[in-house]
Amino acid sequence: MYNDSVIGVAAAEADMPIRSNLSFTCSHVNLYYGSFQALKDINLKIERNKITALIGPSGCGKSTFLRTLNRMNDLVPGCRVEGEIMLDGVDAYKDVDPIVLRRHVGMVFQQPNPFPKSIYDNVAYGPRLKGITKKSELDEIVETSLRQAAIWDELKDRLKKSALGLSGGQQQRLCIARALAVNPEVLLMDEATSALDPISTAHIEDLALELKKKYTVIMVTHNMQQAKxxxxxxxxxxxxxxxxxxxxxxxxxxxQEERTIRYVSGNFG
Amino acid sequence: MTADMTNSNKDYLRNVDGGLRRAHLFDEIATATFYIVSGAFVLLLIAFTLYVVWGGVQAISPEIFSFSETGIGNQFFNTVYLVFLSLVISVPIGIAAGVYMAEYAPEGRVTNSLRIAIETLSSLPSIVVGLFGYLVFIIMVNTQWNLFSGALAVSILSLPLITTTTYDAFKALPIGWKHGSLALGATHWETIWHVMLPASVGPIMTGIILAAGRGFGEAAALLYTAGMSTDINWSVWDITSPVCPLNPFRPGETLSLQVWASRTEATSASAGDVAAAASAVLMIMVLVFSIGARLLSRHLAKKSEGENA
Known part of the structure; x- marks a missing residue:
């Protein structure tokens, strides 16, 4: 058995409880879509404040696995998850309401999906759901989140404009800001740069490196260079x-594994 | 020599063969046909509107616009009130039903049978709905003809319009918006209320305009429900009184019924003028309502979407 209570970065802050350096611990996770088994006995420990990349060919289950972590698979009819997924030592499927889980585990999607609302209302959406209504408080969250997503300077003068008018790269950073605004611990990125041009991709990669100081980042990527x-x-x-x-x-x-050797060397057959 | 060779070699780029020439020709014919057909419709609509409105203008007299037995004032009010009542009934139910079908009903058998039921409902002849309303809302309730029954009958006709436009609007939304909202920790209902409904305002408003149009123009469904008479006393504001304008449980002839009655049954000398004026007023009402609803929908969309970038 592993020791789950390694002293992490957070312990430096006096009033914080000592936290494990593990974020997610998944044991024997099996996932079925109806009778089709999409995940087979996954055992994986995700480390806090690191970027973990999930790679593999299309249909290998990496996105499905990512979506078990915030229980987005719950929305798929006929989907069934077995095994144990622990977040900070709490069973994410038995002891956590999915709504609460998703506030702690944010997600950025492959296609930028800002709401048809103003930039401000996009970022304030999550905090408002949590019941924050005070304008000064929301203003601060919006600014902090947009700064963290490295897009504040570009957008600060057009917060009231529609988010749909932004470029793809800007939209994706806005979506990251929107996810950060609910103050999650983990950020899931599901091929978040695959619809973007190289410059926007570089922005998001820099951002991920910056974000791991505060958050745990788990990303699915088709791009092996990006994982590297x-x-x-x-x-x-x-x-x-x-x-x-x-x-x-x-x-x-x-x-070590033959299949990994063939995949990372590009000789998959 | 080489230049010639190159030239002749590239003839395949300059050549347009017979098949392609024909395809171009058909393309132009099709384009022209669509222009002609749509142009003809616009012209027809304009001509029709002008004809009706001109007929109304010629018929104008202070008498006709009065709230008396020989005027159209009361019928004008009844029409507005009836459409208002029917929208109050059908808009919430229709939107709720559309949202239920799009978001909650299990895909497959349930939605399919609901769809068939709704499509059947929307293709019912309105006289059938009127007689059904007469049986259920008047005879079974043991009451007299009244505006509220008329509003219920019109609601049966307009519900399918609002339900299907809401359903289609929801189904057309990018799935990413729904997932994005849920991934932020919103419940299904919060997602519907804060993201999906505001994003569907435009199409839903189209459904409401169609539904209201149905109410403005309906005659057959109202014959035996709202009734063919109207007796309003504009100095009585006790809502329980059968002559109070706001009492929905009084008979209330609408403009379209008045047009129909004036053209078929009336014996008075001014019946033709009344029909012409009522038609013109009806047409202008529908137009004003449509434009107003569009402006409102644009305003709501702008409020929710933020300004254009």
């Missing part, structure tokens, strides 16, 4: 199994 550039840890998924998981350098430079 920014991820600390990488998990390789294939046909619903997690084949190999380790430090990014190890996965790319010294993979």
């Amino acid at each position: 550039r920014i991820a600390d840890r990488t998990a390789f998924f294939y046909l619903g199994e997690m084949v190999e998981y380790g430090d990014t350098e190890q996965i790319f430079d010294h993979p």
Whole structure:
């Protein structure tokens, strides 16, 4: 058994409880869509304040796995999850209301999906759901979140304008700000740069590196170069199994499993 | 020599063969046809409107615009009141039903049978709805013809319009908005209320305009429900009185019924003028309502979407 109570960064702050350096601990996770098994016995420990990349070919289950972490799969009819997914030592499926879970585990999607509302209202959406109505408080959250998403300077003069008028890259950073505004601990990014041009992608990658200081980032990516550039840890998924998981350098430079070797070298057949 | 070779070699780029020439020709014919057809419709609409309004203008007299038995004032008020009542009934129910079908009803059998039921309802002849209303809202309740029954009958006709436009609007929304909201910790209902409904205001308003149009123009469904008479005393404001204008449980002839009656049954000399004026007023009402609803919907959309970038 592993020791779950390694002293983490948070312990430095006196009034904070000592937290594990683990964010998610998944044991024996199986997921079924009806009779189809999409995830097979996944065991994975996600480390806090790191970027973890999930890689693998299309249909390998990496996105499905990501969506088990904030229970977005609950929305899929006929979807069933077995096993245990613990967030900070609490069972995310048995002991946490999905609404509460999603406030702690934010998500950014493949296609930027800002609401058809003003930039301000997009970012204030989550805080308002939590019952924050005071304008000064919302103003502050909006500014902080947009600053964290490195887009405040671009948008500060047009907060009342429609978010749909922004470029794709701006929309995606707005969506990151929107996710950060509810103050999550974990940020899930589901191929968040695959619809963006290289410059916007670079922005988001820089941002992820900045965000891991405060948040735990878990990203699904099709782009192996991206995983190599920014991820600390990488998990390789294939046909619903997690084949190999380790430090990014190890996965790319010294993979142990035959299937990983073939995938990262580009010879998949 | 080489230049010639190159030229002749590139003939395939300059060549337009017979098949392509024909395709271009058809393309132009199709474009012209669509222009002609849509232009003809616009002209027809303008001509019709002008004809009706001109007929009304010629018929104008202070007498006709009075709230007396020979005027159209009372019928004008009844029409507005009836449409208002029917929208009060059908808008909430229609939107709720559309949202239920799009968001809550299990896909497949339930939604399919609901769809069939709604489509059948919307293709019912309005006289059938009128007789149904007469049986259920008048005879079974054991009452006299009244505006509220008329509003209920019109609601049966307008409900499918509002339900289907709401359903279609919800189904057309990008799924990313719904997922984005849920991923932020919103409940399903919060997602519907704060994101999906505001984003559907435009199409839903179209459904409401169609529904109101149904109410303004309806005659057959009102014959035996709202009734063919109207007796209003504008100095009585006790809502329980059968002559109080605001009492929904009094008979209330509407403009379209008045047009129909004046053209078919009336014997008075001014009946033709009354019909012409009532038609013109009806047409202008529908127009004003449509434009007003559009402006309102644009205002609401702007309020919720933020200014254009």
